[in-house]
Amino acid sequence: MQACRLSVQDLACRRGDRLLFARLSFALAPGEALQLAGANGIGKSSLIRIIAGLLPAYAGTVSSEGAMGLVDERPALDPHQPLGKALALWQQIDGPADNLAARLGLAELMDVPVRYLSTGQKKRAALARLIGQSAPIWLLDEPLNGLDVKGVALVESLAADHCRAGGICVIASHQPMALPALRQVAMQDYLA
Amino acid sequence: MIRVLLSLLRRDLGLLLAGGRRGGALLPVLFFLSVAMLFPFAVGPDAPVLARTGGGVIWVAALLAAILPLDRLVEPDLELGLFDQWALRGISEEWIMAVRIIAHWLSFGPPLMLAALPAAALVGIDGDKLRIVELGMLAGTPGLAALGVMVAAITAGLRGGAALGGLLVIPLAIPLLVFGAGSLATGGETGLALTAAASLVLLAMAPFAAGAAIRAGRG
Numbered sequence: 001m002q003a004c005r006l007s008v009q010d011l012a013c014r015r016g017d018r019l020l021f022a023r024l025s026f027a028l029a030p031g032e033a034l035q036l037a038g039a040n041g042i043g044k045s046s047l048i049r050i051i052a053g054l055l056p057a058y059a060g061t062v063s064s065e066g067a068m069g070l071v072d073e074r075p076a077l078d079p080h081q082p083l084g085k086a087l088a089l090w091q092q093i094d095g096p097a098d099n100l101a102a103r104l105g106l107a108e109l110m111d112v113p114v115r116y117l118s119t120g121q122k123k124r125a126a127l128a129r130l131i132g133q134s135a136p137i138w139l140l141d142e143p144l145n146g147l148d149v150k151g152v153a154l155v156e157s158l159a160a161d162h163c164r165a166g167g168i169c170v171i172a173s174h175q176p177m178a179l180p181a182l183r184q185v186a187m188q189d190y191l192a
Numbered sequence: 193m194i195r196v197l198l199s200l201l202r203r204d205l206g207l208l209l210a211g212g213r214r215g216g217a218l219l220p221v222l223f224f225l226s227v228a229m230l231f232p233f234a235v236g237p238d239a240p241v242l243a244r245t246g247g248g249v250i251w252v253a254a255l256l257a258a259i260l261p262l263d264r265l266v267e268p269d270l271e272l273g274l275f276d277q278w279a280l281r282g283i284s285e286e287w288i289m290a291v292r293i294i295a296h297w298l299s300f301g302p303p304l305m306l307a308a309l310p311a312a313a314l315v316g317i318d319g320d321k322l323r324i325v326e327l328g329m330l331a332g333t334p335g336l337a338a339l340g341v342m343v344a345a346i347t348a349g350l351r352g353g354a355a356l357g358g359l360l361v362i363p364l365a366i367p368l369l370v371f372g373a374g375s376l377a378t379g380g381e382t383g384l385a386l387t388a389a390a391s392l393v394l395l396a397m398a399p400f401a402a403g404a405a406i407r408a409g410r411g
Contacts, residue, residue, distance in 0.1 A: 054276050054410055068280055074273030078203075092199035093281060133281070 001166040004030055004066030004136035006051070011060035012192065013046045019058070019192035020046060026185055030136070033159060033169040033179050038187030044172035045072070047187075048141045051170065066168075069135035071143055075126040077114045083125055084110035090129045099132030104154065119146030127158065138162055140171045196283060197291055204295035208261070217299045220257035221307045227253035228311035239316050246315025247325050247376035251369055253311070254304050254329060258336040259361050263354035265296060265344035266406070275406055285403030289341055293398060297337035305329050324375055324384070331384055332372040335391030338398035339364055345402035349409050368394075 007027035013020045020043035028034055036044045049055040051062050052070050077086035083106065087099060101107055104124045109117065117125065123146050130138065143155050156178050159169045163179070171177060209217050231249045232242055269275060278288055305326055312322045343360045347353035367390040375383025 052276070052280060054279060070276065070280055072273065072276075074271070074276075076273040076277045078207075078272070089199065089203055090277075093196050093283070129277075135280075 001030075001134075001136050002066055004064075004166070004168050006064045006066075006137055006168050006170070007062075008051065009061045009063075011047070011050065011062065012058045013043050013050060013055075014058035015043075015046060021187060021190040022059070022192040024060070024185070024187075024190040026183075028168045028170070030166040030168065031163050031181075033163050033171065033182045035177060035179075035182055035184050036170065036172040036187060037174065037184055039174070042187040042191075044174075044187060045141050048072070048139050048170065048172050052139055064137065066137050067133070067135040068137040068139055069130045069133045070139045070141070071123075071126045071130050072141040073145070075114070075122045076129065077122070077125055079115035080113055082111050082113055083117065086114050087125065087128055087132070091132055094133045097132050097134045099128040100158075101128050104128050104131075120148060120151055123147055124151065124154075127155065131158070136166070137168045138170070140169065140173075142173055143171060144173055144175050144177070193287075197287060200283075200288065200291045201295055204292055205298060208295050208299035217303045220260045220300050221303045223260060224253045224257040224304055224307050225311060227256065228314050232314060243316040243321075246312070246317050247321065248373045249315060250308055250311055250317075250325055251328075251332075251373040254308075254333065255336065255362070255365055255369060257304060258300055258333070258340055259358045261296070261300070262340055262344050262347075262357040262361070265292065265341055266402070267344070267348040267353065270348050270406070270409070276410075285406045286399045289345060289402040289406075290399040292402075293334075293338050293341045293395065296341055297334050301329070301333035301337060304333060321376060324380055327384055328372040328375050328387055331388035331391055332368045333391075335368050335387075335394040336365060338391070338394040339368075342394075342398040342402045342405075345405040348406070 005028070009025050011024045012022035024047070026034060036047060038044055046055060048070070050057045052068055077083070078089070087101070091099070104127055106124055106128055109121060114122065114125065123143070138159070144152050147155065159171065160179055163169055228250060231246070235241060235245065275285065279285070308325055308329060312318065312325060317325060339361055343357050343364070347357040347360065350356060368387060371383050371386035371390060375387065
Protein backbone atom coordinates (compact mmCIF):
# COMPACT_ATOMS: atom_id res chain seq x y z
CA MET A 1 0.00 0.00 0.00
CA GLN A 2 1.33 3.41 -0.95
CA ALA A 3 1.98 5.98 1.77
CA CYS A 4 -1.03 7.93 2.92
CA ARG A 5 -2.01 10.68 5.30
CA LEU A 6 -5.10 12.77 5.74
CA SER A 7 -5.68 15.82 7.86
CA VAL A 8 -8.29 18.55 7.94
CA GLN A 9 -7.78 21.90 9.63
CA ASP A 10 -10.55 24.19 10.91
CA LEU A 11 -12.95 23.01 8.26
CA ALA A 12 -16.32 24.72 7.81
CA CYS A 13 -19.05 23.81 5.39
CA ARG A 14 -21.83 26.00 4.11
CA ARG A 15 -24.81 24.71 2.16
CA GLY A 16 -27.05 27.47 0.83
CA ASP A 17 -27.14 30.06 3.59
CA ARG A 18 -26.70 27.55 6.43
CA LEU A 19 -23.37 26.90 8.08
CA LEU A 20 -23.46 23.15 8.77
CA PHE A 21 -20.32 22.78 10.84
CA ALA A 22 -17.21 24.81 11.65
CA ARG A 23 -13.75 24.51 13.22
CA LEU A 24 -13.57 20.78 12.53
CA SER A 25 -10.07 19.33 12.65
CA PHE A 26 -8.60 15.87 12.72
CA ALA A 27 -5.56 14.02 11.40
CA LEU A 28 -5.25 10.40 10.40
CA ALA A 29 -2.10 8.33 10.02
CA PRO A 30 -1.79 5.06 8.07
CA GLY A 31 -3.84 2.28 9.65
CA GLU A 32 -6.32 4.59 11.35
CA ALA A 33 -10.06 4.63 10.93
CA LEU A 34 -12.47 7.42 11.76
CA GLN A 35 -16.23 7.37 12.06
CA LEU A 36 -18.18 10.55 11.47
CA ALA A 37 -21.27 10.19 13.62
CA GLY A 38 -24.30 12.38 13.89
CA ALA A 39 -27.94 12.86 12.98
CA ASN A 40 -29.25 13.15 9.40
CA GLY A 41 -28.48 16.45 7.77
CA ILE A 42 -25.63 17.34 10.11
CA GLY A 43 -23.11 17.41 7.25
CA LYS A 44 -21.47 13.97 7.19
CA SER A 45 -21.85 13.50 3.45
CA SER A 46 -20.81 17.09 2.77
CA LEU A 47 -17.68 16.57 4.85
CA ILE A 48 -16.87 13.40 2.89
CA ARG A 49 -17.31 15.30 -0.39
CA ILE A 50 -15.13 18.17 0.84
CA ILE A 51 -12.38 15.70 1.79
CA ALA A 52 -12.72 14.10 -1.65
CA GLY A 53 -12.30 17.50 -3.27
CA LEU A 54 -15.76 17.37 -4.86
CA LEU A 55 -17.14 20.25 -2.82
CA PRO A 56 -15.36 23.47 -1.90
CA ALA A 57 -14.81 24.06 1.81
CA TYR A 58 -16.29 27.28 3.16
CA ALA A 59 -13.24 27.66 5.38
CA GLY A 60 -10.26 25.56 6.39
CA THR A 61 -8.03 23.18 4.51
CA VAL A 62 -7.79 19.50 3.67
CA SER A 63 -4.35 18.08 3.08
CA SER A 64 -3.78 14.54 2.04
CA GLU A 65 -1.30 12.18 0.49
CA GLY A 66 -2.36 9.12 -1.48
CA ALA A 67 -5.27 8.40 -3.79
CA MET A 68 -8.82 8.45 -2.47
CA GLY A 69 -11.64 6.04 -3.19
CA LEU A 70 -15.27 6.95 -2.54
CA VAL A 71 -18.38 4.88 -2.00
CA ASP A 72 -21.58 6.86 -1.67
CA GLU A 73 -25.24 6.25 -2.46
CA ARG A 74 -24.55 6.10 -6.20
CA PRO A 75 -22.75 2.93 -7.32
CA ALA A 76 -21.32 4.60 -10.48
CA LEU A 77 -21.99 1.47 -12.53
CA ASP A 78 -23.87 1.54 -15.85
CA PRO A 79 -27.38 0.32 -14.99
CA HIS A 80 -27.93 -1.39 -18.34
CA GLN A 81 -24.65 -3.28 -18.42
CA PRO A 82 -24.19 -6.69 -16.84
CA LEU A 83 -22.34 -6.30 -13.55
CA GLY A 84 -19.21 -7.96 -14.94
CA LYS A 85 -18.93 -5.45 -17.77
CA ALA A 86 -19.78 -2.47 -15.57
CA LEU A 87 -17.00 -3.45 -13.16
CA ALA A 88 -14.66 -4.17 -16.09
CA LEU A 89 -14.83 -0.50 -17.10
CA TRP A 90 -13.35 0.43 -13.73
CA GLN A 91 -10.77 -2.35 -13.95
CA GLN A 92 -9.64 -0.95 -17.29
CA ILE A 93 -9.23 2.45 -15.65
CA ASP A 94 -7.80 1.35 -12.31
CA GLY A 95 -5.65 -1.56 -13.42
CA PRO A 96 -6.13 -5.27 -12.94
CA ALA A 97 -6.15 -5.41 -9.10
CA ASP A 98 -8.35 -8.12 -7.59
CA ASN A 99 -11.70 -6.61 -6.60
CA LEU A 100 -12.60 -9.49 -4.24
CA ALA A 101 -15.89 -10.04 -6.09
CA ALA A 102 -16.14 -13.60 -4.75
CA ARG A 103 -15.70 -12.51 -1.13
CA LEU A 104 -18.36 -9.84 -1.70
CA GLY A 105 -20.80 -12.48 -2.93
CA LEU A 106 -20.90 -11.08 -6.47
CA ALA A 107 -19.46 -14.02 -8.40
CA GLU A 108 -22.91 -15.35 -9.29
CA LEU A 109 -24.21 -11.94 -10.35
CA MET A 110 -21.72 -11.03 -13.06
CA ASP A 111 -24.23 -11.62 -15.90
CA VAL A 112 -27.07 -9.71 -14.22
CA PRO A 113 -27.67 -6.15 -15.45
CA VAL A 114 -26.88 -3.68 -12.68
CA ARG A 115 -30.43 -2.26 -12.70
CA TYR A 116 -31.80 -5.65 -11.55
CA LEU A 117 -29.54 -5.79 -8.50
CA SER A 118 -30.97 -5.07 -5.07
CA THR A 119 -29.84 -2.08 -3.00
CA GLY A 120 -27.53 -4.28 -0.96
CA GLN A 121 -26.09 -5.99 -4.02
CA LYS A 122 -25.39 -2.60 -5.61
CA LYS A 123 -23.61 -1.54 -2.44
CA ARG A 124 -21.49 -4.70 -2.59
CA ALA A 125 -20.72 -3.95 -6.24
CA ALA A 126 -19.67 -0.42 -5.32
CA LEU A 127 -17.35 -1.90 -2.69
CA ALA A 128 -15.85 -4.16 -5.35
CA ARG A 129 -15.21 -1.06 -7.46
CA LEU A 130 -13.56 0.59 -4.45
CA ILE A 131 -11.34 -2.38 -3.67
CA GLY A 132 -10.27 -2.71 -7.31
CA GLN A 133 -9.16 0.92 -7.24
CA SER A 134 -6.57 0.04 -4.55
CA ALA A 135 -6.61 3.57 -3.17
CA PRO A 136 -5.04 3.90 0.28
CA ILE A 137 -7.69 6.35 1.56
CA TRP A 138 -11.24 5.03 1.70
CA LEU A 139 -14.12 7.46 2.06
CA LEU A 140 -17.27 5.50 2.86
CA ASP A 141 -20.53 7.43 2.96
CA GLU A 142 -23.18 5.33 4.71
CA PRO A 143 -21.57 2.04 3.60
CA LEU A 144 -24.01 -0.06 5.62
CA ASN A 145 -27.20 1.19 3.96
CA GLY A 146 -29.16 -1.67 2.43
CA LEU A 147 -26.78 -4.36 3.65
CA ASP A 148 -27.92 -7.41 5.58
CA VAL A 149 -26.23 -8.62 8.78
CA LYS A 150 -23.63 -10.59 6.82
CA GLY A 151 -22.99 -7.57 4.61
CA VAL A 152 -22.39 -5.35 7.63
CA ALA A 153 -19.89 -7.83 9.04
CA LEU A 154 -18.25 -8.00 5.61
CA VAL A 155 -17.80 -4.22 5.41
CA GLU A 156 -16.36 -4.22 8.91
CA SER A 157 -13.85 -6.95 8.06
CA LEU A 158 -12.92 -5.29 4.73
CA ALA A 159 -12.33 -1.97 6.47
CA ALA A 160 -10.32 -3.69 9.21
CA ASP A 161 -8.18 -5.47 6.60
CA HIS A 162 -7.66 -2.20 4.77
CA CYS A 163 -6.46 -0.44 7.93
CA ARG A 164 -4.25 -3.36 8.90
CA ALA A 165 -2.58 -3.08 5.48
CA GLY A 166 -1.77 0.54 6.23
CA GLY A 167 -4.77 2.30 4.70
CA ILE A 168 -7.03 5.01 6.08
CA CYS A 169 -10.81 4.74 6.43
CA VAL A 170 -13.20 7.62 6.93
CA ILE A 171 -16.68 6.30 7.50
CA ALA A 172 -19.78 8.44 7.66
CA SER A 173 -22.48 6.40 9.32
CA HIS A 174 -25.14 6.79 11.96
CA GLN A 175 -24.92 3.07 12.72
CA PRO A 176 -22.26 1.78 15.12
CA MET A 177 -19.39 -0.08 13.48
CA ALA A 178 -17.19 -2.67 15.07
CA LEU A 179 -13.68 -1.79 13.98
CA PRO A 180 -10.48 -2.10 16.02
CA ALA A 181 -9.11 1.33 16.98
CA LEU A 182 -12.01 3.21 15.45
CA ARG A 183 -11.97 6.87 16.42
CA GLN A 184 -15.14 8.90 16.43
CA VAL A 185 -15.90 12.47 15.50
CA ALA A 186 -19.26 13.50 16.89
CA MET A 187 -20.43 16.06 14.36
CA GLN A 188 -22.78 17.80 16.82
CA ASP A 189 -19.71 19.10 18.69
CA TYR A 190 -18.87 21.21 15.65
CA LEU A 191 -22.24 22.78 14.94
CA ALA A 192 -21.78 26.34 13.82
CA MET B 193 -3.83 7.99 -19.71
CA ILE B 194 -4.32 7.05 -23.38
CA ARG B 195 -5.42 3.57 -22.28
CA VAL B 196 -7.97 5.07 -19.90
CA LEU B 197 -9.32 7.43 -22.56
CA LEU B 198 -9.63 4.60 -25.05
CA SER B 199 -11.67 2.51 -22.63
CA LEU B 200 -13.88 5.54 -21.97
CA LEU B 201 -14.32 6.02 -25.72
CA ARG B 202 -15.28 2.37 -26.11
CA ARG B 203 -17.88 2.75 -23.37
CA ASP B 204 -19.30 5.96 -24.86
CA LEU B 205 -19.53 4.39 -28.29
CA GLY B 206 -21.23 1.32 -26.88
CA LEU B 207 -23.85 3.57 -25.31
CA LEU B 208 -24.32 5.97 -28.22
CA LEU B 209 -23.98 3.83 -31.34
CA ALA B 210 -26.69 1.66 -32.88
CA GLY B 211 -28.25 -0.66 -30.34
CA GLY B 212 -26.68 1.35 -27.52
CA ARG B 213 -28.68 2.17 -24.46
CA ARG B 214 -28.85 5.90 -25.05
CA GLY B 215 -30.98 5.92 -28.17
CA GLY B 216 -28.52 4.67 -30.72
CA ALA B 217 -27.57 6.17 -34.06
CA LEU B 218 -30.65 4.86 -35.83
CA LEU B 219 -33.28 7.22 -34.44
CA PRO B 220 -31.61 10.50 -35.50
CA VAL B 221 -31.03 9.03 -38.97
CA LEU B 222 -34.66 7.95 -39.34
CA PHE B 223 -35.77 11.36 -38.08
CA PHE B 224 -33.47 13.06 -40.59
CA LEU B 225 -34.79 10.93 -43.46
CA SER B 226 -38.42 11.49 -42.54
CA VAL B 227 -37.91 15.27 -42.47
CA ALA B 228 -36.29 15.08 -45.91
CA MET B 229 -39.16 12.90 -47.10
CA LEU B 230 -41.85 15.26 -45.79
CA PHE B 231 -40.32 18.31 -47.39
CA PRO B 232 -41.37 17.56 -51.03
CA PHE B 233 -44.92 16.92 -49.79
CA ALA B 234 -45.01 20.28 -48.07
CA VAL B 235 -43.42 22.31 -50.86
CA GLY B 236 -44.95 20.51 -53.82
CA PRO B 237 -43.41 18.58 -56.68
CA ASP B 238 -41.83 21.56 -58.43
CA ALA B 239 -38.37 20.13 -59.21
CA PRO B 240 -36.37 23.40 -59.60
CA VAL B 241 -37.74 24.79 -56.32
CA LEU B 242 -36.93 21.54 -54.53
CA ALA B 243 -33.41 21.42 -55.89
CA ARG B 244 -32.79 25.06 -54.97
CA THR B 245 -34.05 24.78 -51.37
CA GLY B 246 -33.28 21.11 -50.72
CA GLY B 247 -29.71 21.64 -49.54
CA GLY B 248 -30.87 24.01 -46.83
CA VAL B 249 -33.49 21.55 -45.69
CA ILE B 250 -30.89 18.81 -45.40
CA TRP B 251 -28.86 21.12 -43.17
CA VAL B 252 -31.81 22.03 -40.95
CA ALA B 253 -32.75 18.36 -40.68
CA ALA B 254 -29.16 17.50 -39.70
CA LEU B 255 -29.21 20.18 -37.00
CA LEU B 256 -32.48 18.87 -35.57
CA ALA B 257 -31.21 15.29 -35.68
CA ALA B 258 -28.09 16.33 -33.76
CA ILE B 259 -30.26 17.87 -31.05
CA LEU B 260 -32.28 14.66 -30.48
CA PRO B 261 -29.84 12.81 -28.17
CA LEU B 262 -28.81 15.93 -26.18
CA ASP B 263 -30.41 15.02 -22.86
CA ARG B 264 -28.71 11.62 -22.82
CA LEU B 265 -25.19 12.86 -23.51
CA VAL B 266 -24.11 13.99 -20.03
CA GLU B 267 -26.95 13.96 -17.54
CA PRO B 268 -27.20 10.17 -16.92
CA ASP B 269 -23.49 9.92 -16.07
CA LEU B 270 -23.80 12.83 -13.70
CA GLU B 271 -26.68 11.16 -11.90
CA LEU B 272 -24.80 7.86 -11.70
CA GLY B 273 -21.91 9.54 -9.92
CA LEU B 274 -19.47 8.60 -12.68
CA PHE B 275 -18.04 12.11 -12.93
CA ASP B 276 -17.21 12.12 -9.22
CA GLN B 277 -15.41 8.80 -9.54
CA TRP B 278 -13.45 10.05 -12.55
CA ALA B 279 -12.51 13.22 -10.67
CA LEU B 280 -11.19 11.13 -7.74
CA ARG B 281 -8.97 9.27 -10.18
CA GLY B 282 -7.57 12.50 -11.57
CA ILE B 283 -9.22 12.13 -14.98
CA SER B 284 -10.15 15.68 -15.86
CA GLU B 285 -13.63 16.61 -17.02
CA GLU B 286 -12.07 18.18 -20.13
CA TRP B 287 -10.68 14.84 -21.32
CA ILE B 288 -13.96 13.09 -20.66
CA MET B 289 -15.82 15.72 -22.64
CA ALA B 290 -13.33 15.56 -25.53
CA VAL B 291 -13.85 11.79 -25.68
CA ARG B 292 -17.60 12.25 -25.55
CA ILE B 293 -17.52 14.73 -28.45
CA ILE B 294 -15.71 12.14 -30.56
CA ALA B 295 -18.21 9.44 -29.61
CA HIS B 296 -21.19 11.72 -30.20
CA TRP B 297 -19.87 12.73 -33.62
CA LEU B 298 -19.22 9.12 -34.63
CA SER B 299 -22.75 8.22 -33.60
CA PHE B 300 -24.48 10.81 -35.75
CA GLY B 301 -22.02 12.46 -38.20
CA PRO B 302 -21.10 9.59 -40.53
CA PRO B 303 -24.61 8.04 -40.37
CA LEU B 304 -26.15 11.39 -41.36
CA MET B 305 -23.66 11.78 -44.21
CA LEU B 306 -24.76 8.39 -45.50
CA ALA B 307 -28.42 9.23 -45.02
CA ALA B 308 -27.89 12.49 -46.91
CA LEU B 309 -27.46 10.43 -50.10
CA PRO B 310 -31.09 9.18 -50.23
CA ALA B 311 -32.28 12.49 -48.77
CA ALA B 312 -30.55 14.37 -51.60
CA ALA B 313 -32.19 12.09 -54.13
CA LEU B 314 -35.60 12.88 -52.60
CA VAL B 315 -35.17 16.61 -53.12
CA GLY B 316 -33.44 16.23 -56.46
CA ILE B 317 -29.88 17.27 -55.59
CA ASP B 318 -27.13 15.48 -57.45
CA GLY B 319 -23.67 15.74 -58.92
CA ASP B 320 -21.58 18.68 -57.87
CA LYS B 321 -24.15 20.03 -55.45
CA LEU B 322 -24.34 16.71 -53.64
CA ARG B 323 -20.58 16.76 -53.28
CA ILE B 324 -20.78 20.19 -51.62
CA VAL B 325 -23.56 19.02 -49.28
CA GLU B 326 -21.48 16.02 -48.20
CA LEU B 327 -18.27 18.01 -47.77
CA GLY B 328 -20.18 20.67 -45.88
CA MET B 329 -21.58 18.07 -43.50
CA LEU B 330 -18.13 16.58 -43.04
CA ALA B 331 -16.90 20.03 -42.07
CA GLY B 332 -19.93 21.04 -40.02
CA THR B 333 -21.08 17.98 -38.07
CA PRO B 334 -18.01 17.87 -35.77
CA GLY B 335 -18.89 21.41 -34.73
CA LEU B 336 -22.48 20.36 -34.11
CA ALA B 337 -21.21 17.47 -31.98
CA ALA B 338 -19.00 19.79 -29.92
CA LEU B 339 -21.85 22.23 -29.49
CA GLY B 340 -24.21 19.43 -28.47
CA VAL B 341 -21.90 18.07 -25.77
CA MET B 342 -21.13 21.57 -24.48
CA VAL B 343 -24.80 22.50 -24.16
CA ALA B 344 -25.65 19.07 -22.71
CA ALA B 345 -23.04 19.62 -19.99
CA ILE B 346 -24.30 23.11 -19.23
CA THR B 347 -27.94 22.02 -18.97
CA ALA B 348 -27.28 18.71 -17.17
CA GLY B 349 -28.97 18.69 -13.80
CA LEU B 350 -31.31 21.57 -14.63
CA ARG B 351 -35.02 20.99 -14.57
CA GLY B 352 -36.34 21.02 -18.12
CA GLY B 353 -32.75 20.74 -19.32
CA ALA B 354 -33.68 18.82 -22.45
CA ALA B 355 -35.94 21.52 -23.89
CA LEU B 356 -33.53 24.24 -22.82
CA GLY B 357 -30.67 22.36 -24.49
CA GLY B 358 -32.37 22.37 -27.86
CA LEU B 359 -33.20 26.02 -27.48
CA LEU B 360 -29.58 26.90 -26.70
CA VAL B 361 -28.04 24.87 -29.52
CA ILE B 362 -30.06 26.46 -32.31
CA PRO B 363 -28.78 30.06 -32.04
CA LEU B 364 -25.22 28.84 -31.41
CA ALA B 365 -25.39 26.69 -34.54
CA ILE B 366 -26.21 29.66 -36.77
CA PRO B 367 -22.63 30.14 -38.06
CA LEU B 368 -22.40 26.47 -39.03
CA LEU B 369 -25.78 26.62 -40.73
CA VAL B 370 -25.16 29.91 -42.54
CA PHE B 371 -21.80 28.88 -43.96
CA GLY B 372 -22.67 25.21 -44.47
CA ALA B 373 -25.93 25.80 -46.30
CA GLY B 374 -24.52 28.99 -47.81
CA SER B 375 -21.73 27.07 -49.51
CA LEU B 376 -24.45 25.58 -51.71
CA ALA B 377 -25.59 28.96 -53.01
CA THR B 378 -22.09 30.32 -53.65
CA GLY B 379 -20.89 27.03 -55.06
CA GLY B 380 -18.19 25.96 -52.74
CA GLU B 381 -14.90 26.58 -51.21
CA THR B 382 -15.25 29.76 -49.15
CA GLY B 383 -18.40 28.50 -47.47
CA LEU B 384 -16.85 25.12 -46.75
CA ALA B 385 -13.73 26.70 -45.32
CA LEU B 386 -15.77 28.96 -43.04
CA THR B 387 -17.90 26.00 -41.91
CA ALA B 388 -14.75 24.10 -41.05
CA ALA B 389 -13.36 27.15 -39.24
CA ALA B 390 -16.51 27.51 -37.14
CA SER B 391 -16.34 23.78 -36.41
CA LEU B 392 -12.72 23.99 -35.31
CA VAL B 393 -13.41 26.90 -32.96
CA LEU B 394 -16.27 24.94 -31.37
CA LEU B 395 -14.13 21.78 -31.11
CA ALA B 396 -11.34 23.71 -29.42
CA MET B 397 -13.64 25.43 -26.94
CA ALA B 398 -16.26 22.85 -26.13
CA PRO B 399 -14.28 20.43 -23.92
CA PHE B 400 -13.16 23.28 -21.67
CA ALA B 401 -16.57 24.92 -21.45
CA ALA B 402 -18.25 21.56 -20.84
CA GLY B 403 -15.67 20.52 -18.22
CA ALA B 404 -16.05 23.83 -16.39
CA ALA B 405 -19.83 23.43 -16.47
CA ILE B 406 -19.60 19.99 -14.83
CA ARG B 407 -17.35 21.33 -12.09
CA ALA B 408 -19.54 24.37 -11.50
CA GLY B 409 -22.56 22.08 -11.17
CA ARG B 410 -20.93 20.25 -8.26
CA GLY B 411 -20.92 23.11 -5.76
